[in-house]
Amino acid sequence: MGEENISRLVEGAPEAWGDFVHCHSDSLLRMAVLLVGDRDLAQDALQDGLLAAYRARQGFRGEARFYTWVTAIVINECRKINRLSVKRERAVRISAAVPELAHREDTSASTEFGSLYNAIASLGEQEREVVTLYYFNDWKVSAIATFLGLKEGTVKSHLARARNRLRGILRRIGEGDDE
Amino acid sequence: MMRGDDTENMDNMEIDRIISARLKEELAELYVRDEWASEMMRQMVDDGVERTSGADERLCNPVSRARTWRRRCQSILNAELEIPLPVFVTAGAAVVATALIIATSWQMTAVPPSVHMWRVSESHHGMAVIVQEVAIKL
Incomplete structure (x- = not known):
């Protein structure tokens, strides 16, 4: 990605962000699904990550590649979702009444x-x-x-x-x- | 002659190459839908994300959100947390009613029609999933 494109991304140019999303969102989504173990949660992580990157674009200092910088933001969103999921699963585990739910959640994450x-x-x-x-x-x-x-x-x-x-x-x- | 470590490293490099290729192959069918990417871009750029409220942002991908909410609803209903069911159902109904009003108001907004119609139909579908799941649980 050239310097000119990066400066346009930092400025928030619509067509530059459009190109970026269309070029990289599939790859970022696949990475997210590996990190969160669920297609829908991965979509949430990607969406929140790209929006966060757009918001923070003027903080990009060029210390890493732009794609790497966005990747780091999406990974952080995955961590947030994992933390929420851990809390949710813990809440589910404390109830003895829901073994079938725990089983269903495990399989939904692992058979796709x-x-x-x-x-x-x-x-x-x-x-x-x-x-x-x-x-x-x-x-x-x-x-x-x-x-x-x-x-x-x-x-x-x-x-x-x-x-x-x-x-x-x-x-x-x-x-x-x-x- | 190679030392044992070198042989092991070569073996690991080959295994790594195979794992990497196979993993990418497993995920190759997973991709971002065009309309979702377009909607995300519209949220980011056209409206200006700084002016977008949190509620609008969450509705950016309503079907995905609905699935997430459905799981959360299931967790709450199944885990029997300290939320009385009537309170949960009343609050849920209020949220759904509010969302329907918002969605209908979007439908009334005609410009640009393609974007708004997509959002409305997806929102209704997402909410229908939630209502159906809660109804089944009850």
Whole structure:
């Protein structure tokens, strides 16, 4: 993205934002669905994230790529939604009367896409962010560490654990394809 | 000759490449609908987001919001939290009635018709989902 386009985005030019949304919203939505584990919540996160980015556009300092800056804002919206979801699920768990709801919510989050998505959706929040940024966004370990405020070794540990798990799933998928 | 670590790293790089490709393939069918993106842009740019109220913003994607609200309604109804059901139902009915009035007033606003008609039909659909779900629960 050229300097001229970035300055137009910072100014809030409609056509520049239109191009940005149409170029990047699919990718951001897919990242969000990995982070929140639900299509509708991901749409909410993307919508809130893009609106927040538009509002904050004049605060963009050019320290990262514009797309990376917006990605960070959408990730923050995903975290907010996850925090709300945790509270909601905790409220549900304290009631013994709702096992069927807990079951339904779990399955709604985990049957929509494929096996790797399901495995990533079941990880803890930090591990899920590391795995998403590495495998989906193709970020380097050092960039992930800086962005999440972790040591590179911690990021590598998360990736090693996730890789082992995902490797097993890939093996099972391969066996399924062979049958 | 490669050391064991190098072999392991090469193996990991190959696994990473496969995982990354497969993950992107799994999500390839997920995309933003054109009309939703257009509506989002209209909210951001045409009206000026600084002037947009929170309520308008939340209605930016009414179907998605309705699904989220439906889950929240289900959680509240099922979890038997300390909200008496009559209070919840009365408050819910008031919210739905207010939203219908707002939606109808949008319908009366004819410019630009395509945008407003889309919003109205989506809003009605979203609210119908909520009403149906609450009715089933009751």
